[in-house]
Amino acid sequence: MTERASSHGAGGRTRGDLGRRIAQRRTELGLSRQETATRAGMAPAYLQYLEERPTADPGAGTLLRLAGALRTTVWHLTGGDTELPPGLGRAARTPRFTELTEAECRSLLATHGVGRLAVPADTGPLVVPVNYQVAEGAIVYRTEPGTTPAQADGHQVAFEVDRIDEAFSEGWSVLVRGPAGAVTDPDEAARLDEQAFTTPWAGGPRDLWLRIEPVTVTGRRITV
Incomplete structure (x- = not known):
C-alpha cells in the first residue's frame, strides 16, 4: 500500500x-x-x-x-461528477417505472437529507434546496427570516426529495404538497433543535423552524 x-x-x-x-x-x-x-x-x-x-x-x-x-x-x-447535475447518463434499455405507495414515500422521506422546496413568489415559483428532517410526519427545516425558504410561511408549497444512481440509470423521487408555517412555540422549536440530525449547510444563525404538513404524498421509482 x-x-x-x-x-x-x-x-x-x-x-x-x-x-x-x-x-x-x-x-x-x-x-x-x-x-x-x-x-x-x-x-x-x-x-x-x-x-x-x-x-x-x-x-x-x-x-x-x-x-x-x-x-x-x-x-x-473519484469525484469526477461533483460539479455536474445528475441524469447525464444514458437511459437503461429496459427501465421499469413504478408508482410508490404513500407508506413507501414516507419511509424514503424519513431517511432525511437535502430536498427541494418550491415557494410561491410574485414573479413566479422559486425552488431552493434545504436541509430537512421528518418530525411527527411533517417536513421541518431551519432557515432565517427574509430568506427564500422563509417565504413559505403561510403558503401552500411543494417539497421534493430524490436519489439517483447515475451508474445504473435508476432512482426515485417523492413529492409532498401542503401548507407551510413557522414554528412559533418556543418549546417545540427547542425540541426540534434537540432532535436535529444536521445543521443547515449554508451555515450562520438559522434559528427559524418551518413545518410543512403533508396533504398529498406521491412518488415514483425507476429500476432496471
Missing part, C-alpha cells in the same frame, strides 16, 4: 474524498465493509485503509474492482 506525495489521486480527486465516497456508497447499498471487500476481492483491512486514510491513492485496477462491487463508476468514486 503505497502513498504518494501528490495532493490529488486518480481522476483529480482531493485526498480524503475517495474514502468518504466509498463509505457513503456502501451505506446507500446497505453493505458492510466485509461484504464490500469480498465483492471487490480485497482484504477488509485494505478497504478500511482506503476509507480512513486521507492519503490513500489506489491504482486503477483497485478502483475498477471497487466500482464494480459498489455498482457505480470510477468516475463517481
